[in-house]
Amino acid sequence: MAELLRKPEELNKVLQEIIEKIGTERPVKESDIDKLPYLQAVVKETLRLHPAAALLLPHKAQNDIEVLGYTVPKDSQVFVNAWVIGRDPKSWVRPLEFLPERFIESSVDYKGRDFEYIAFGAGRRICPGMPLAIRMVNLMLASIIQPFSWKLPKGMAPEN
Template sequence: MAELLRKPKTLQKARQEVLDVIGPQGEIKESDIDRLPYLGAIVKETLRLHPPAPLLLPYIAGNDVQVSGYTIHKGNQVLINAWSIGRNPKYWTDPLSFEPERFLASNLDYKGRDFEYIPFGAGRRICPGLPLAQRMVNLMLASILHSFNWKLPKGVTPENLDMTEQFGITLKKAVSLCAVPFVDERNGF
């Protein structure tokens, strides 16, 4: 929501997609999520910039191996920085900007097969909660976009919204988001 509130046109486009697919009086169901490609692209882009766990589970090398010119010896522990990979200009055009459109014409997915995009890990160490997260995050975002228009509180603009992150085992905003839901009387919803 913070990224969407920083880009009001993107927020309105996502909300319009939800309203077009569900209708203003409809009820969102899990089966509707596949019919919301822009919403899915928003979730993917958010996970690229703000992975739930910035450092993936440690891996202990079973054999000596060469990776990008570095030798990792058997028994050494390796930590993968998913946060840094998602912001690497080698893999992403304009990597620090929030652009969901980059995923609309892309086959990249967060199921661990595309190593430039691994917010949930990969291989045997992929997050076991991925299927639940995939369904619930999309469903929750669709629900809150469907129910209300959203704006920032008075005095906060998209340009001065604090997006500082607090690193730990998980990644979260250092300053909690405050968003104001409202009903747009002109449109009737």
């Protein structure tokens, strides 16, 4: 919500999508989420910028190995920094900006196959709660956007 409140035009796009596809006569249901691609893009973009666990996937080096010119000694504990990966300018255009549109036509997803986006980890150690988390975050976000008129307090600017 903080990202959407900083960009009211994005918040309005989500609200309009919900009104057009679901309406306001009934609450959003879990089965409605597939009809809301922009809402899903907002969640993906939020998780790119704000991963739930910034340091993911602890590993122990099985052998001495060189990575990008650095030697990682055998038995060293190594962590993957999802926060930095989600802001890497080699992978993302305007990486520090909240741009949900980047996920509208993109095949990049949080399911652990796209290593530039590992909000829930990857491979055998991917978060087992990911499917439930994604369903619930999308549903909860839609459920609080649909019935309320969200805006910043009087006098507060989005950059603050």
